[in-house]
Amino acid sequence: MNPTPLSELTTTGVGGVATHLVTAATNDELVTAVREAVDAGEPWCILAGGSNSLFSDEGFDGTVILVRTTGIERQPASAESAETLVRVAAGENWDDFVAFTVKQGLAGVEALSGIPGSVGASPIQNIGAYGQDVSGSIRSVEFYDADAGQIVQLTNTELELGYRSSALKTGYRNGVYRVARPGAVLSVTFALNSNADGLSEPVAYGQLADKLGVQVGERAGLAAVREAVLELRASKGMVYSSTDLDSHSTGSFFMNPVVSATFAKSLPDDAPQWPAGELNQIELVKLSAAWLIEHAGIKKGFSLPGSRAAISSKHSLAITNRGGASSEDVAQLARFVLQRVQSEAGVNLLPEPVLYGIEL
Ligand SMILES: Cc1cc2nc3c(=O)[nH]c(=O)nc-3n(C[C@H](O)[C@H](O)[C@H](O)COP(=O)(O)OP(=O)(O)OC[C@H]3O[C@@H](n4cnc5c(N)ncnc54)[C@H](O)[C@@H]3O)c2cc1C
Numbered sequence: 116m117n118p119t120p121l122s123e124l125t126t127t128g129v130g131g132v133a134t135h136l137v138t139a140a141t142n143d144e145l146v147t148a149v150r151e152a153v154d155a156g157e158p159w160c161i162l163a164g165g166s167n168s169l170f171s172d173e174g175f176d177g178t179v180i181l182v183r184t185t186g187i188e189r190q191p192a193s194a195e196s197a198e199t200l201v202r203v204a205a206g207e208n209w210d211d212f213v214a215f216t217v218k219q220g221l222a223g224v225e226a227l228s229g230i231p232g233s234v235g236a237s238p239i240q241n242i243g244a245y246g247q248d249v250s251g252s253i254r255s256v257e258f259y260d261a262d263a264g265q266i267v268q269l270t271n272t273e274l275e276l277g278y279r280s281s282a283l284k285t286g287y288r289n290g291v292y293r294v295a296r297p298g299a300v301l302s303v304t305f306a307l308n309s310n311a312d313g314l315s316e317p318v319a320y321g322q323l324a325d326k327l328g329v330q331v332g333e334r335a336g337l338a339a340v341r342e343a344v345l346e347l348r349a350s351k352g353m354v355y356s357s358t359d360l361d362s363h364s365t366g367s368f369f370m371n372p373v374v375s376a377t378f379a380k381s382l383p384d385d386a387p388q389w390p391a392g393e394l395n396q397i398e399l400v401k402l403s404a405a406w407l408i409e410h411a412g413i414k415k416g417f418s419l420p421g422s423r424a425a426i427s428s429k430h431s432l433a434i435t436n437r438g439g440a441s442s443e444d445v446a447q448l449a450r451f452v453l454q455r456v457q458s459e460a461g462v463n464l465l466p467e468p469v470l471y472g473i474e475l
Contacts, residue, residue: 121133121175125170126165126166126362127169127440130174130471140183142204145299146259149259149299152180159179162180167467169473172441172442182205184205185204198307199307199309204234204235205235207234213225213228220309226316226323227244235300235301241279244344256274256303258300258301259299351427351430352435364435365468366467367432368449368468369452370464371401404456407462409431410460411458413431413451414431422447423440423441424448434449449466
């Protein structure tokens with residue numbers, strides 16, 4: 116039994132110990148670790164920054180493989196293209212990579228500043244914030260396919276990047292729990308705009324545009340966008356910091372639900388909603404999970420009696436550890452939120468983080 120508890124490797128700070136904990140510092144070590152875990156026929160999983168993973172208090176009865184690979188490689192831009200390819204090892208810190216792109220004058224991921232975690236996890240749920248997500252910049256992913264026992268290149272299309280989802284993410288999709296394609300992301304190649312004259316991609320989010328003093332659709336300085344995003348995020352407890360308990364979470368615990376436009380009409384007029392396409396000729400809209408939670412009477416800072424888990428005091432979508440919380444404290448609060456939203460609005464919220472041994 117490895118003595119390091121998973122609570123020390125995850126941003127929510129909960130979770131027991133894993134039977135085996137293997138650290139991979141090179142791609143060879145990562146592939147070997149996955150291959151050996153598969154051969155052993157025991158449960159295994161990949162963990163990187165631990166900012167979107169929750170383990171039960173019992174820990175993990177199998178092998179947890181920690182991704183700690185490094186390397187950022189900028190490829191020379193061709194004269195006729197505005198695109199620069201940057202290949203990044205899975206274990207690189209996401210925000211360090213964003214800082215690198217801004218410094219190099221490359222546009223495409225600046226609005227994703229301050230998201231905790233690793234580069235290798237970025238395609239898993241197509242990380243997104245402030246009007247940008249990685250579906251717009253990922254060119255391909257180098258992936259060790261554990262079923263096939265070989266390394267493959269997955270294109271942007273093959274990744275099926277959607278709202279907080281991909282072909283690689285274990286989680287709820289279209290209402291069913293779907294097991295991901297088993298394997299490990301080894302590196303991610305981004306196609307970034309190197310012809311932006313120090314400017315960002317068009318700003319696509321009202322609150323960010325207001326802070327920058329531009330209109331939605333206009334560009335701003337890359338560094339200014341990064342700084343504005345970091346400030347906005349910190350004010351909501353969305354930049355991980357050991358001293359900010361509101362960030363001891365997995366960020367948003369629930370996804371914004373997509374429902375039929377007809378159903379959405381049964382909600383109060385002030386319920387925010389955005390067009391979300393069509394399915395079988397049924398018009399869909401996306402609702403705000405934060406609004407639904409607050410509408411169900413659960414305010415920021417809410418906690419169940421005797422629990423060390425609480426809704427963030429800065430953001431109603433985050434479930435936080437106030438110090439000494441157990442996984443069960445977090446799960447109980449999540450269940451409470453699910454039940455309240457279901458009974459008040461008739462909507463089933465779906466969790467965003469990957470849950471190991473935790474039933475909601
Ligand atoms: C304060 C806070 C704010 C957040 N804000 C946002 C936000 O704005 N937008 C957003 O999208 N997310 C947000 N998140 C969630 C989280 O930061 C992202 O999902 C991030 O990409 C997770 O990276 P990680 O390395 O920590 O993943 P982990 O938690 O280590 O892993 C998450 C999942 O990815 C898998 N995985 C990780 N690395 C690999 C790999 N190399 N190969 C195969 N599978 C892998 C794991 O097995 C697991 O299933 C936030 C989290 C926190 C704590």
